[in-house]
Amino acid sequence: MTATSYALQRLSAAVLAPLVLIHIIGMIIAIQGGISAEEILGRTQGSWLWGGFYGLFVIAAGIHISVGLNNILSEWTSMSRGLVAGIAHGYATLAIVLGFRAVYAVVFA
Numbered sequence: 001m002t003a004t005s006y007a008l009q010r011l012s013a014a015v016l017a018p019l020v021l022i023h024i025i026g027m028i029i030a031i032q033g034g035i036s037a038e039e040i041l042g043r044t045q046g047s048w049l050w051g052g053f054y055g056l057f058v059i060a061a062g063i064h065i066s067v068g069l070n071n072i073l074s075e076w077t078s079m080s081r082g083l084v085a086g087i088a089h090g091y092a093t094l095a096i097v098l099g100f101r102a103v104y105a106v107v108f109a
Helices: 003-032 037-044 048-076 081-108
Strands: none
Touching: 003 048, 037 081, 048 081
């Protein structure tokens, strides 16, 4: 793992930790309050705050996925560095694209 990869992995984890905590707390509160998916969407529609929150979540998760998967595949397989990087970046790109589609659907659609 390069110094840049190490720093990106740790930075993305530091960003993800509070975002995951906020997300889980929000879901627990919503479930205990008996709120429906329709009510949640009613509260998030048009909210730039939630869009920014989940947008940051998606970017941090994509970075974390890319670095982590790259390291796992490098350590556990005999694939070439180029193939490993391609798989890791491709998977992360797919996660980011799908994540932003979800953010768009929940906040802006």
